[in-house]
Amino acid sequence: MKKPPRDEPRDDLTVTPPKTWAAGVPAVVHALEYSLAQTSPKETAVDLLTMNQVDGIDCPGCAWADPAPGHRHRNEYCENGAKHINDEATTRRITADFFREHSVFDLAQRSDLWLNQQGRLTEPMVKRPGSDHYEPISWRDALDLLAGELKALDSPDEAVFYTSGRVSNEAAFVLQLFARAYGTNNLPDCSNMCHESSGFALHETLGTGKGTVSLDDLHHADLIFLVGQNPGSNHPRQLSALEQAKRNGARIVAVNPLPEAGLLRFRNPQKASGVIGQGVRIADRFLHIRPGGDLALFQALNRLLLEAEDARPGTVLDHAFIRDSTSGFEEFAEHARRASWDDVTATTGLTREEIERVRDEVLRSKRVIVCWAMGITQHKHGVPTIREIVNFLLLRGNLGRAGAGACPVRGHSNVQGDRTMGIWEQMPDSFLDALRDEFGFDPPRAHGLDSVDSIKAMREGRIKVFLGVAGNFVRAAPDSAVTEEAMRNCRLTAHVSTKLNGSHTVCGQTALILPTLGRTERDHQAGGEQFVTVENSMSEVHTSRGRLKPASPLLLSEVAILCRLARRTLGAGPGNVRWEEFEADYGTIRDRISRIVPGLYDFNRRVARPGGIRLPNPVNEGVYRTATGKAVFTRNTWSVPDVPEGHLLLQTLRSHDQWNTIPYTLNDRYRGIHGSRRVVMVNPDDLSALSLAGGDRVDVVGVWHDDTERRAEGFEVVPYPTARGSAAAYYPETQVLVPLDSVADISNQPTSKGIVVRLERVTP
Incomplete structure (x- = not known):
């Protein structure tokens, strides 16, 4: 284990050709190299050999599904999962001495990379009004302070309770129960900023906010x-x-503004063909689409399918499915037939011939799945784009049957479980009624604030207390300067965290750091050793059990922190919530969940089985809980983004060596970028038109219809095969460019993949 760095890593950019394949032996080497720099060989082995195994540690890195028990590799993890779990298991520690040495002002000048590398938080800390240093505080005093602020508010709606998808089902359920017993639905979460558009689109068209496929369907x-x-x-x-899937004969079409290594070829490091061979080609067709062009693409495909049916009646569309299981087809078809090829090609950057070749792939295929992520959701028309994808699937009956369906690929390991547990500012009355019947109090019914609206309310002084459970809200949120100003406007900010991050440096008048157990650590409570549960992207709920000794004897679990805070804030009321029992035995939480959440009946017994529980998806049972009782065809429109001459459309993205907002190094080896994150990737033809060249220093300046200048300073230009007219740069460094008011229609999700910018050359 290496000591934490005292100084920031030095920016020293080198650029090599982008990789044309992912994983292979280098992935193993890099994973072990990072892991052993964080912790001991023994703890590295414990983490990795139990990760994603039955009764092991669920990887906190992403929400991808595990193979069925009996079909898992002994090493069932990826490079980034190995890095993430050992980043949490690090033996580096932050003590009170660290905070005496570093003021909040000093820490605010540091990068999240440096902050994260300092190690695990070990005791509660407080920054008091007028002070610029955190200092130790006992758990009793910290929770009394937070509870006192909550009780002193004029209205429960003056507080927000934010959470990240890293938390367990049990902690998420307790958090939303506490917030609603307290009297508010202000429950923003990270999904507001990643897959909110998916939820709105799927609810409207299919009656469920979740994907419809299993791992077996994909195969x-x-x-x-x-x-x-x-x-x-x-x-x-x-x-x-x-x-x-490829070995079983599947074809794959990749659609993206960048030709990413993982879309091109995969060398599986657990197979000889991936170690000494060429591995498997992933994309049979790669569509180099412009950012935001996906709605136009799928509408063009739908027009082509309708025209193919006209040419060969009864052979292309699934008429029985459309007749019996859908509504709105005629209106949709009339609209889709009017899609203009000039508009389609201008918006997508693709040729008609490229799109027609994809149509031919569709016509040869009986079972089709569409997977998508934030390259779809983080656009102004994210919801209409996903609705158009649903139209595409409905036309040929590719929903509710094996090998077909909709697959939103989520990031945080339990972000979907958070929603199942009630973390949403707009939970339906059916859930709130079940809470009322189970706990004996009537939850508030008015919708609460999402992430964007919470920032606005803090900025305007309407929110006085911010509680964040996991995550790095300040860095994940848009419009960094506005978000920071809003947070500093709070009376108290508190964060339940395992490690230091940028949000701890942006404080209200009073600020608390409440250190918690990580998922890798043993969780002992009065009722014995506990496990938690999570839900992956494919609606599978399973256990996670930590194996390591806690980083500090002063750490509390998220459940314990929230239960103790609830007791101090609410006293004996309202209703019949038994917070002490919840803290002592998480099984009692699951017992209550089993009577509230459909599909989780007999939760404790069923989740203990190998593989856990797969929640029922009504779509796969032919049930559509929509306004019409059927799957809904929709009419969707788009407009070509207004990008003035001399400007580009910027998308923010993560590097390969990064987990959400936290970079692990300054490298992005798949893209060939090493030693710096302050880079902007631009197509060489666009650079020529802008009279720029690789290595030029620029400021990236956002263009929006207000009078605020949004500027990301000191970036180096890297020629890169981005789609023409677009650029790419790393998140969260470029969140400063995303206007708070630039949100997706309907979902209110920030549009981090569609920012109009200009590049201003900086002279040395």
């Missing part, structure tokens, strides 16, 4: 679309599923 599809996602870096274990 047996004939055709798989990968749209607006980068599995090689963000969901690496998906590559193993795609490899299996």
